[in-house]
Amino acid sequence: MNFLEERIVKDGVVKEGNVLKVDSFLNHQMDIKLLDQMGAEFRRRFAGKPINKILTIEASGIGIACVAAQHFDVPVVFAKKSQSINLDGDMYVAEVESFTHKCKNHVIVAQKFLTPKDHVLIIDDFLANGCALQGLIQIVQSSGATVEGIGIAIEKGFQSGGRIIRNLGFQLESLAIVDGMDAATGKIQFRGQDAPTEGGEAKSAESEEICRSSTLD
Amino acid sequence: MNFLEERIVKDGVVKEGNVLKVDSFLNHQMDIKLLDQMGAEFRRRFAGKPINKILTIEASGIGIACVAAQHFDVPVVFAKKSQSINLDGDMYVAEVESFTHKCKNHVIVAQKFLTPKDHVLIIDDFLANGCALQGLIQIVQSSGATVEGIGIAIEKGFQSGGRIIRNLGFQLESLAIVDGMDAATGKIQFRGQDAPTEGGEAKSAESEEICRSSTLD
Numbered sequence: 001m002n003f004l005e006e007r008i009v010k011d012g013v014v015k016e017g018n019v020l021k022v023d024s025f026l027n028h029q030m031d032i033k034l035l036d037q038m039g040a041e042f043r044r045r046f047a048g049k050p051i052n053k054i055l056t057i058e059a060s061g062i063g064i065a066c067v068a069a070q071h072f073d074v075p076v077v078f079a080k081k082s083q084s085i086n087l088d089g090d091m092y093v094a095e096v097e098s099f100t101h102k103c104k105n106h107v108i109v110a111q112k113f114l115t116p117k118d119h120v121l122i123i124d125d126f127l128a129n130g131c132a133l134q135g136l137i138q139i140v141q142s143s144g145a146t147v148e149g150i151g152i153a154i155e156k157g158f159q160s161g162g163r164i165i166r167n168l169g170f171q172l173e174s175l176a177i178v179d180g181m182d183a184a185t186g187k188i189q190f191r192g193q194d195a196p197t198e199g200g201e202a203k204s205a206e207s208e209e210i211c212r213s214s215t216l217d
Numbered sequence: 218m219n220f221l222e223e224r225i226v227k228d229g230v231v232k233e234g235n236v237l238k239v240d241s242f243l244n245h246q247m248d249i250k251l252l253d254q255m256g257a258e259f260r261r262r263f264a265g266k267p268i269n270k271i272l273t274i275e276a277s278g279i280g281i282a283c284v285a286a287q288h289f290d291v292p293v294v295f296a297k298k299s300q301s302i303n304l305d306g307d308m309y310v311a312e313v314e315s316f317t318h319k320c321k322n323h324v325i326v327a328q329k330f331l332t333p334k335d336h337v338l339i340i341d342d343f344l345a346n347g348c349a350l351q352g353l354i355q356i357v358q359s360s361g362a363t364v365e366g367i368g369i370a371i372e373k374g375f376q377s378g379g380r381i382i383r384n385l386g387f388q389l390e391s392l393a394i395v396d397g398m399d400a401a402t403g404k405i406q407f408r409g410q411d412a413p414t415e416g417g418e419a420k421s422a423e424s425e426e427i428c429r430s431s432t433l434d
Contacts (some may be wrong), residue, residue, distance in 0.1 A: 030293045032286040058276035063293065066280040069249045076247045076280065113246045217306045 003037055004153065004175045005190050012183045014188060018156065026153060027060035027125050032067060038175060039068035042123070042151040049148040051121045053077060055114075055140065057107060057132055061124040064153060068123055078138060080108045087173055089142045092142050094135035094215040107135035107213075109143075116144030127152040127174060130161025133213030137170070156176060157191050221370065221392045224405050228339070231398045235373065243370060244277035244342050249284060251345075255392060256285035259340070259368040262390045266365040268338045271296060271342060272357065274324060274325050274332075274349055278341040285340055296353060297325045309384060311352035313430040322432075324352035331359030344369040344391060347378025348428030355430055370397060374408050387391055 001009065015019040025031040037191070051072055056065035057079040065076045091112040096106045114120070120140050127133060133150065136155035140147050147170060155162045165172045177191035218226065223361060230238040242248040268289055273282035274296040277322040282293045294363050299322070301325035314321045331337070350367065357364050364387060372379045382389045394408035 011231055023327065024329070025275065025292075028294065028297070028327055030283060030286075030295070032283060032290075032292060035283065059279060059297070062276060062279040066247060066249060066252065066283050067287075070253070070284075071248075073249075075242075075249060076277065077245065078280075080245070080276070086412075110240065112241070116271070123254070172327040 001190065002041075002175065004034070004041075007031075007034060008154070008176055008178075009188060012188065014183045014186050016183045018158070018181055020156075020178060020188070021153065022154065022183060026064075030063045031165070032063075035064055035067040036070075038153060039071040041175060042068050042121070042173065043071040044120060046149045046151065046171070049121070049171075050119045050146050053118050053145075054121050054132055055079065055136060057136060058125045060126075064125055065123045067199075068151070068185040075214065077109060077113045078140065081105055082108070092139040093213050094138045095141075096131045096211060096214050098134040100187060105132070105134060105135075107139060111143065112130055112139070114140060114143035114145045118143070120145050121148055122150045123152075124150075125153045127155040127161045127165075127172075128159040130159075131213065133161060133165065134213045137165075146198035151175075158181065167179065167203075181184055218407065219258075221251070224248075224251060225371070225393055225395075226405060226414075229405065231400045231403050233389070233400045235398055237373075237377070237395060237398060239371065239372065239407070242388045243281075249280075252281055252284040253287075254261065255281060256288040256371060258392060259285050259338070260288040260389065263338060263368065266338070266388075267336045268365050270331075270335050270362075271338050271340055272296065272326070273340045273355060274298065274353060277343075280338040281342055285368070289295035289338070289361045291338075294326060294330045296356065299325070301368060309356040310322075311355045311359075311430050313348045313352040314428060322352075324349060326350075326356050328360065329355060331362045335362035336359070337362050338365055338366045339366075339367045342370045344372040344378045344389075345376040346428055347376075347382055348430065350378060350382065351428065351430045351434070354382075366390065368392075394401055 009026050025034055041171045052074050054065045054069050054074055062078050069076045092109045092111055094107045122136050137147055149171040152174040155177045157177040157179040179191050180189040228241050237297055265291045269291050271286050271291055271293045279295050286293045309326045309328055339353050366388040369379050369391040372394045374394040374396040396408050398407035
């Protein structure tokens with residue numbers, strides 16, 4: 001187990017419905033030293049990539065992205081989830097529709113912060129069905145910028161998001177991939193560290209989550 | 218002018234209605250080196266205070282708080298603005314009502330992350346009428362923890378939030394206090410660096426903003 005998996009085992013809590021609570025160190029209270037370790041690991045995994053900007057999405061991605069950015073020496077842009085009154089000017093907007101959750105969300109980035117010269121690392125805390133991530137990828141591509149990679153803290157390997165993103169050819173690096181959880185015992189099964197991340201076949205999702213995203217600009 | 222004021226003059230944009238846009242370096246795209254300078258300055262201003270936790274509020278406070286936390290070697294807790302489905306358990310909830318904006322917001326922190334042993338530095342990007350900040354202060358006090366200080370990037374000195382918080386006896390440190398803006402000329406007037414921050418009398422607000430907050434727990 002790596003440092004993040006060890007921390008998940010130590011302080012994560014498995015709840016019914018495949019919910020993994022990591023709010024004591026990752027997405028409500030944040031252990032900044034852990035975030036710094038994660039940043040260093042992202043730097044190692046994306047070594048050699050000409051990354052000049054990190055893109056994340058509010059709210060829980062921001063802390064991870066900002067601390068990681070110190071390892072890359074680049075600025076961070078965070079996408080907003082709904083149109084803010086203070087966000088005037090031209091914007092990239094991806095409409096992300098979750099059939100599972102029966103809701104639409106807008107993912108918004110001001111156009112001036114993404115240009116064809118940008119080489120972007122996308123960072124977020126969780127990847128499950130990948131709807132928000134698909135919106136972020138679309139926005140980067142709409143801008144003419146390049147997605148150099150995607151760094152995720154925790155991927156739910158039993159949902160389809162990671163498989164879809166990897167099938168599209170992106171370098172997706174999840175620091176911990178959870179392939180199964182048991183709320184009764186609290187046990188968490190991580191994807192084997194020996195097998196390449198791409199090779200591990202996710203077990204079929206209990207309820208396949210589907211999302212559709214389209215770019216409006 | 219200090220480093221933040223210089224940056225505001227260089228890259229900030231004054232808009233009609235006393236709007237100061239700093240989205241190219243502070244609250245949409247974030248200059249991480251600037252955030253690091255801000256963190257070091259907060260550390261200097263709150264030197265000697267027994268701070269063991271930083272509290273902020275989503276979304277744009279998170280980046281500043283996380284980078285600042287590295288200078289204090291403490292964890293960050295960010296308050297959520299509306300009840301998240303993943304936030305079970307006991308919570309501190311402050312209801313913040315803005316008469317000006319005619320809306321109510323809930324500021325929420327899980328109770329387990331604030332205890333009477335905590336000595337809290339509150340950090341946020343903007344202070345105007347101070348509604349959200351009043352909610353955060355109430356939550357810290359409800360938990361029995363101590364507010365050791367409040368660090369703000371940019372305070373709108375012509376709105377009442379800062380005056381109220383200082384009158385209540387809190388050590389409020391705003392790295393830049395804007396006493397006036399002119400959208401026509403783009404000029405920004407900062408509070409004099411020689412005068413103590415408490416001494417500068419804010420000009421009367423053009424439209425006094427009032428908010429009321431109450432703690433529900």
